[in-house]
Amino acid sequence: MTENKADVVMFPKWKSSLEQKGRTALQAKKYKEALEHFEQLISFEAANSEVMTGKLICLMELGRYEEAETICRELMKEDEGNYFQYLHIYLTVLFQTSQYQELLDLLDEVFESEEIPQEVRKQFWQLYDITKKLKEDESSAEYIEDIDEFIASLDSKDAKKQWRCLSKLKKQDIHPYINELVPFLKKDYIQPVIKTAMLQWMQEQKVERNVEVTKLGETKVVNPSKLDDILSHPSSRQILNLLDPVEQDNPTLYEFIQQLLFRYMYVRFPVMPTDEETPSLAKAFFELGTSYLQLDHYPFPLENYGSQKEVDLWKQQIEYYEANYFSVLDES
Structure with a gap:
């Protein structure tokens, strides 16, 4: 006959000893050791919110973010009394793993629907502002990288790659690069389909200037903002x-x-x-x-x-x- 650990009584002194060992190891940044103590307490169903928080900190410090993320989501559902504590840790996981959009979306939802303690709300707003700036910087860097890749693909004459690049770029602002892109509309080696996709990008971004387009042996001057669908x-x-x-x-x-x-x-x-x-x-x-x-x-x-x-x-x-x-x- 086997016994589950949950069926075994953990004496108070043993529980206190494990908690103290876990805290001491955590403070000493011995995260593996601390995690072992916290896991023991959890296996005997003797874990409180402090133990669970300790485990989450250890997982993050050990780079085990996916586990921490999963556990946070479960605890946020199961332990309403410590919801904001676990939410804060969950947001930290999202931040540290650069899941900026997920973090912003979640906080938008939280600000709208939750009754948040004033001090917590202030912390969340600070995190929101920092994350939003990082997201904007990240998007800007990605855009520069994507537009550089697209321009390089135009020179390489790889139409499929050009199409893939355009699919990523079509919601971005074309205006900073318009002078670099317009000359390609006259190049004979650029596929007609790609030229149309570029024109549609200019059209959607309301480019208010005349551009020359060469297709089918004919050159036309058009204003993208005035083109029909x-x-x-x-x-x-x-x-x-x-x-x-x-x-x-x-x-x-x-x-x-x-x-x-x-x-x-x-x-x-x-x-x-x-x-x-x-x-x-x-x-x-x-x-x-x-x-x-x-x-x-x-x-x-x-x-x-x-x-x-x-x-x-x-x-x-x-x-x-x-x-x-x-x-x-x-x-x-």
Whole structure:
């Protein structure tokens, strides 16, 4: 027959002795030794908040932050009487492990929902201010690193890496680097998809200046802040308007064509089709859509769309641009 330690009575003198040994070792910064004493007390279910706090301090000093974090979360739920004590330790763990955003989010929640003692609130606000500054500095350093990586990738002609970099940067302020980035919009070796992504970044950041963009052998001067979204551009709207009957009759086909159109226009943007080109382009999108969805006998709703030769040429271009689009986004 075996006995659980929890079933064994720990005599008061033994308990006091272990507590004293743990405190003494902790004060002497003998964290492993102190932890052993605290663990003994815990194993006999003879641990109070002082013992648990001692254990948490030892874990942090020994670099065992994940354990300390987990135990803190459990204690914050189980020991309401010492909630703020454990919360303070938990915040310290987050701070020391540079989990700045998690710390800020938690304190935002605490300030909003908890009745915090005044002295504790003051300490938490001080920690909040310090953490916020560190987070801003960290974000600034990361941004500089990310933008440097992106500019280097533009020179290396690695389109997939450029796309990954842009995905991280698109919420950041582009203005400090705009003069370095604008010349790449004219470089022939930069993929059209990347140029569009850069333009959209400028558009979202409301860049108020003219920039030159070279695509499809044509150079256009545009002001990013005044550009339409891709499917809101008059050329896109005109093609979709021509296909309105399809939307009414077959929404699935219409949605598929709309996706094809978006990717095609994404590659071209801001060099868009003319009004004269849109009817034959609409027919090309329709034929590709019905072919992909195996709706070959579905009738095209327009009579005037130019020659079939024009339509076939547009279909080739659409498929070429489709491949171009996915060649950049494909992560495999």
